[in-house]
Amino acid sequence: KFSLDYTLEAYFYDDASDVPEGERAADEDNYLGHVFVFDGQYSLAERFTLMLNDSFYYTRRPVESDEFSNSIARDKYWVNRFTPGIFYDFNERFSTGLRYRRTDIEYVDDESQQSNFLEHRILFNFIYNPTRTLTFDLDYQRWTNTEEPRNLEKREYTSDQLQLVLEKRFTYIALEGGIGFHNRSYEDDPDLEDQDSIIYKAAITWQNPPPEDITQYRGRSFIRAKTHAYLAAEKNFNNLGYYFDTYVANRLTGSIGYVFLEKFHLFARGYYQITEYKNYEGLTPEGTTEIREDKVYDYSAGLGYLIRKNMEISIRTGNKKQDSNIAGLDYENNYAMLTFDFNYDLSARGDFSEEASYYR
Secondary structure: OEEEEEEEEEEOOOOOOOOOOOOOOHHHHOEEEEEEEEEEEEEOOOOEEEEEEEEEEEEOOHHHOOOOOOOOOOOOEEEEEEEEEEEEEOOOOEEEEEEEEEEEEEEOOOOOOOOEEEEEEEEEEEEEEEEOOEEEEEEEEEEEEEEEOOOOOOEEEEEEEEEEEEEEEOOOEEEEEEEEEEEEEOOOOOOOOOEEEEEEEEEEEEEEOOOOOOOOOOOOOOOEOOEEEEEEEEEEEOOOOOHHHOEEEEEEEEEEEEEEOOOEEEEEEEEEEEEEEEEEEEEOOOOOEEEEEEEEEEEEEEEEEEEEOOEEEEEEEEEEEEEEOOOOOOEEEEEEEEEEEEOOOOOOOOHHHHOEOOOO
8 A cells, every 4th residue: 555645835924013123024024834744554474564654844833843842933944854774574463663863853944943853763652452453552662862053063862752542432532641761861871860850641533534444554644624632631841952951841731523414614723832951050030040941832623614525615713822931932922814624635535534624
C-alpha cells in the first residue's frame, strides 16, 4: 500500500489599523505553505512488513516543529521527517517494530535568529492485541537532537523515553492511556545535570457515526468533519532547545464538533498549558528572581459549511494568552480566520480519512 498526500496552505494577513513606524506589518507574514506526506508499506514475507514514511512541511507555524512549542516566532522554515522501518507479526496478537527517524529543521529567512536542528531517533514497539479493539504498546525511543545556533557552536542532548500505552475502542468511544519515564542528558557538557520526568497521556474520544470496526493505526491524524468530542491530558518535555530552554509541558486539550442538517459544522477547540522550565531564571515584576513558569491558553470557535463531504468553508475566531511569572513575557492575541478546506482522494478509495479530526 502506497499513498501520497499534498496540502497547500495559503495564509494572508492584514493589519486592523495603521502600523506604527518601525514595526513589522502583518502582511509580511503572508506565505504559501506546503505539506507532502508519503506513506508506504510492503509485505516482504508473510509476517514481515517494510514501511517508509516521509513528511515535509514548509510553514511559519512553530507547532509543526514541536508539539508543545510555546514560541511566538513567525519565521519561515521547513521540517522533513524520514522514517524507514520494519514490523514483524509473531501471530495475530503479537507484533514488534523497529524504525529510524531522521528529522531536519532549517529556517530559510536570512534575518532569522532561530536555530536549525538535526535529530536521529530510534523507535521500538512491542504490541499486543488480545482482541481487535484492545491494544497494548510498549514504546521505547532514543534520540539525539543537535541544535545549530546561528554563529555559535553546535549543542546537543540525548533522550531516552519508555512508555506503556493502552487503547480500548468501543463502538462510539475510544480510550487511550499511557504512562512512562523520560530522561534527557547533555553529554557534550558534563557540568549540566540530567533532566528526568514522569510522562503520561490520558484521552477519551466520542464520535458519531462511529469509525469502522477494524484494527486502528496508532498515530494517524484525520481530516473529515464529524460530530465528535475529545478530551486529553498529557505531560512531557518539549523537544527543541537546549539546557536552559528545557521545560515540562502539562497540557489539557479539548475539542467538540457538531454536524447538523448534513451541511453545517459547528465546532470549538482549545488547550491550556502550564510550562514549567527546569533551569530558566528571570526577574519577576516584583524584582525577585524565579524559575520561569508560563500559563498559556488558546481557544477558538467557529461555524463551517460543507459544500461537499470533502470540501468546507468556515469562519473561526479565538483568543490566545500567555501569563508568565517573568517580566516582559506576557502577551494576548485575538484572531479571526476565514478558512477553506478541500480534500481530494486521487484513488477515490476513501479509507482512513473518513474518521474525524479531533484536534489540530
